């Protein structure tokens with residue numbers, strides 16, 4: 001079980017990778033993913049709509065962002081608990097980065113270090129890719 | 142509950158299940174596993190008997206042609222058809238239906254005609270008819286089985302003197318509902334309409350007798366009844382056989398050809414242009430022989446018992462909603478409260494349990510049930526054990542530990 005105190009400390013990619021790699025069993029990995037998804041920041045009002053839906057995912061995924069003083073913050077959610085957890089894993093580190101860092105961020109390496117793709121179904125993997133591509137696109141706008 | 146010995150004996154014929162003892166395979170409606178006799182037949186065919194069929198006169202070819210036609214005879218008999226030439230080899234159920242839709246398109250359908258399907262169809266028995274109707278600008282009528290309760294009434298409402306064909310599944314792949322096909326076929330006949338029955342989910346679990354059913358077309362796939370992939374069957378009732386034009390043109394489907402004209406061959410060859418999937422036909426023949434050696438009544442009884450057992454067990458769980466009827470044919474479609482079906486299947490998959498989730502190539506069926514994410518579908522067959530069922534139930538009960 002991951003308590004909230006711990007979660008608030010897991011914020012950088014290094015933390016997440018370290019935390020994730022301590023799991024020896026798939027059950028623990030999934031438990032972590034499904035529980036941590038509950039800590040996703042709520043989407044801003046009226047943003048969970050069709051125009052923010054990311055296509056190419058097995059389950060429904062909504063992604064939006066805000067811009068304050070030119071700094072991007074991403075919000076996302078899904079109707080799948082597993083995907084919500086994955087979204088937390090994606091968004092938590094980048095929401096602590098400035099725009100330039102996000103644009104540079106190498107998601108592939110991150111996922112590799114998490115040993116993540118290997119444990120997901122191919123269609124989930126494709127969904128993750130669709131989400132990270134969308135984030136990169138937004139950074140370039 | 143203990144799995145009877147004869148079921149364990151049956152299971153022992155399936156090498157994949159032996160090689161993967163931890164696997165719980167509940168995706169049989171998608172495709173079934175294969176018995177060793179089928180693999181042996183394929184190996185033997187390529188090692189000793191390989192040649193083409195029908196075309197050549199050497200011994201090898203005439204021997205394999207004999208085997209090939211024996212397969213046809215056995216499969217025809219298996220579905221109650223005493224005239225092997227009424228059974229056409231195709232690539233699968235999908236091609237069988239497309240073949241019929243194509244040859245009908247070239248026949249004379251008047252502009253006031255309609256085509257009737259049920260609201261339980263797989264896309265394979267829906268889209269070809271929908272496209273045909275759009276092309277000919279005629280009406281596609283969907284017999285609305287009204288929450289699937291008043292089964293034949295829906296057809297009585299839809300079929301009339303302008304109905305050209307009624308296409309209906311024997312057993313629904315999404316929910317396991319057995320349709321009242323005997324009455325549907327009778328109704329079609331009353332209005333001089335053709336009838337096509339999609340038996341993809343029926344042939345593996347029910348005794349099919351096309352002669353007694355008296356349908357014009359009956360279609361199914363070998364791979365869903367322990368047979369090889371890439372092979373399907375199309376039964377055409379004898380009196381309909383000369384009525385329709387060919388489907389594809391080429392070798393074998395002709396009698397004589399000159400630059401001005403071609404005389405087409407008789408059935409079944411008329412609908413079997415080109416070199417066929419000989420390997421699959423030989424393999425399927427071996428599977429049918431294998432099935433004929435089994436006590437099919439006992440196997441079917443067991444399948445029903447196991448389905449009932451799982452059904453009742455799931456019904457007792459308040460967090461489960463069932464969408465299949467209690468007398469469902471080997472299929473149990475359900476959802477878990479507050480769970481995305483894909484999350485369920487992902488966790489089950491990690492527990493070595495193979496199920497299918499989603500809309501099961503039957504999106505309109507799921508739309509009627511307002512299940513945008515579809516269902517979790519268990520589909521059983523005779524090699525599934527009570528241990529499989531118990532592992533599955535334990536897995537389902539363990540899901541709440543993840544959240």
Ligand SMILES: Cc1ncc(COP(=O)(O)O)c(C=O)c1O
Nearest residue numbers: 233234235263265314341342362
């Ligand atoms: C009822 C039904 N019809 C048609 C099909 C299509 O069969 P195939 O993919 O073998 O052509 C299926 C297979 O899923 C089915 O269950």
